[in-house]
Amino acid sequence: QLQFVESGGGSVQAGGSLRLSCTGSGFALIHYSMAWFRQAPGEEPVRISCINNINGGTTYADSVKGRFTISRDDANNMVYLQMNNLQPEDTAVYLCVAMGRGCGVISQKYGDWGQGAQVTVSS
Numbered sequence: 001q002l003q004f005v006e007s008g009g010g011s012v013q014a015g016g017s018l019r020l021s022c023t024g025s026g027f028a029l030i031h032y033s034m035a036w037f038r039q040a041p042g043e044e045p046v047r048i049s050c051i052n053n054i055n056g057g058t059t060y061a062d063s064v065k066g067r068f069t070i071s072r073d074d075a076n077n078m079v080y081l082q083m084n085n086l087q088p089e090d091t092a093v094y095l096c097v098a099m100g101r102g103c104g105v106i107s108q109k110y111g112d113w114g115q116g117a118q119v120t121v122s123s
Contacts, residue, residue: 002027002111004096009117012086020081020117022096029053030074032098032110036081039116040092049081050103059103063089086121093118 093116100110
C-alpha cells in the first residue's frame with residue numbers, strides 16, 4: 001500500500017504562512033495525481049487541493065482558493081502546499097494522499113493516510 005509522510009506543520013498567528021511537504025514512502029509520486037486533505041477534530045478529512053500528474057493542473061476548495069498553492073517536484077519526489085494568510089478556521093491535521101482517478105470530483109484516495117501535519121492558527 002502507498003504510504004505518505006507529511007512535514008512542515010506548526011503554530012502560527014492569523015495572517016501567517018506555512019509550507020507543508022509530502023513525500024512517498026518507497027515509491028515515486030510522479031505516477032499519481034496528488035491531493036491535500038485536512039481533518040478538523042471530530043470530522044472526516046476534506047479535500048482542499050489536488051494536482052494532476054499529466055499537465056500539473058490544480059484544483060482548490062473555495063475555502064482555500066487564493067490563499068493556498070499546491071505544487072509538485074517530481075525530480076525530488078515531493079508535493080508541497082504553500083499556505084498564506086492562515087486563519088483560525090484553517091486549524092486541522094493536513095494529510096497528503098494519491099488520487100485514484102486524477103483530480104475530478106469523483107476521484108477517490110489511493111493509499112493509506114499518513115500521520116499528517118498539525119497546523120494550528122491562533123487569532
